[in-house]
Amino acid sequence: MYATFLRPLLFSLSRSNAEFAHERTLDGLALASRMPPLLAALRRVYAPPTPTLARSLFGLQFAHPVGLAAGMDKNGVALPAWAALGFSFVEVGTVTWQAQPGNPRPRLFRLPEDSAVINRMGFNNHGAAALAERLKRLGRLPIPLGISLGKSKITPLEHAVADYCASFRLLRPYGDYFAINVSSPNTPGLRQLQDKSYLNELLAALQRENRNFTAEHAEDAETPKDKSGSARAAASAVSKKPILVKIAPDLSDEAMLEVLEVCAANGVDGIIATNTTLSRAGLRNTAIAAETGGLSGRPLHGRACDVIRFIQRESEGRLPIIGVGGIFTADDARRMLDAGASLLQIYTGLVYEGPGVARRICARLIGEG
Numbered sequence: 001m002y003a004t005f006l007r008p009l010l011f012s013l014s015r016s017n018a019e020f021a022h023e024r025t026l027d028g029l030a031l032a033s034r035m036p037p038l039l040a041a042l043r044r045v046y047a048p049p050t051p052t053l054a055r056s057l058f059g060l061q062f063a064h065p066v067g068l069a070a071g072m073d074k075n076g077v078a079l080p081a082w083a084a085l086g087f088s089f090v091e092v093g094t095v096t097w098q099a100q101p102g103n104p105r106p107r108l109f110r111l112p113e114d115s116a117v118i119n120r121m122g123f124n125n126h127g128a129a130a131l132a133e134r135l136k137r138l139g140r141l142p143i144p145l146g147i148s149l150g151k152s153k154i155t156p157l158e159h160a161v162a163d164y165c166a167s168f169r170l171l172r173p174y175g176d177y178f179a180i181n182v183s184s185p186n187t188p189g190l191r192q193l194q195d196k197s198y199l200n201e202l203l204a205a206l207q208r209e210n211r212n213f214t215a216e217h218a219e220d221a222e223t224p225k226d227k228s229g230s231a232r233a234a235a236s237a238v239s240k241k242p243i244l245v246k247i248a249p250d251l252s253d254e255a256m257l258e259v260l261e262v263c264a265a266n267g268v269d270g271i272i273a274t275n276t277t278l279s280r281a282g283l284r285n286t287a288i289a290a291e292t293g294g295l296s297g298r299p300l301h302g303r304a305c306d307v308i309r310f311i312q313r314e315s316e317g318r319l320p321i322i323g324v325g326g327i328f329t330a331d332d333a334r335r336m337l338d339a340g341a342s343l344l345q346i347y348t349g350l351v352y353e354g355p356g357v358a359r360r361i362c363a364r365l366i367g368e369g
């Protein structure tokens, strides 16, 4: 249905403006998110039970491994709909402390011949305060919520730590885990934060914030004052939040080893591998390949699997990995799980395969036992 009707329609309406399709899809899902009967109907179609695929990581329960990657819903406008479409978790953002418009358009390009996308969005988002307000109004989701944090464009690199910490402090009560994005290629200098000394300073400061908040609010967890009176919600709001680091696929082995060392030293809970790549190797569409930005989708898959295998081997399985990059089918998902990922995320696969992508992958994974 999606491949036959909806995708050709969306792609042709947005031939010279891929972002148009993205925006209209989000509008539709944001509307659906405010209509409980429609959500229930979507859930019946797209989110069947998957008991044999359930897993627990970082103290969180996941119905199956397939989640939605960061960047699709930067402002968290359609979170209930993603749950209803069968994703077992969703990562909102990347959000920055300052609201910012992102790079000038066009900044999103589809490469259908390569089942790929190039983007240079540049963290267009409404800012941490707007997201906190929206999440507060929304209340708890039926699935775990990750929040991806990035650096505001106007903040110089030497003040990056304060910028991330301000967002973390404000959003901390609302996220089940936090993804520290130091790997987007579209914010000048951001990837430098993967360097040992920067990363060490950033993670140490975030973990300090994490511990201080937990200590300061320990009493709240014992005497819940939130509206629902739920002790579980209150305890979750103040317990130490899992922090994961999202890395680029373009790091050398040496650089990756340094990242792993710094992550281990700072008690990081997991790695998200990988963000988009600057490589253009093997693309058929050479015209769009020249566009500046990060490449995602099928051409990224092999490299993302290699990175996951490397992390799994070097960390001796001690650092849980969320695998992301070019997952379209159950075979891709299986390859990434076999490489060492415990959870998976999808972005470009959703653009090409449509809303049934998580359900189809799970059905096949269940079939394989």
Ligand SMILES: Cc1cc2nc3c(=O)[nH]c(=O)nc-3n(C[C@H](O)[C@H](O)[C@H](O)COP(=O)(O)O)c2cc1C
Pocket: 069, 070, 071, 072, 074, 093, 094, 108, 117, 119, 121, 123, 148, 181, 184, 246, 274, 275, 276, 295, 296, 297, 298, 300, 324, 325, 326, 327, 345, 346, 347, 348, 349
């Ligand atoms: C248009 C677009 C925007 C993205 N924005 C973000 C972002 O804000 N933060 C982030 O961590 N990753 C972002 N990503 C990267 C994805 O989360 C993912 O890591 C990458 O696309 C590889 O997965 P995929 O091949 O399934 O798309 C974005 C990707 C695309 C295509």
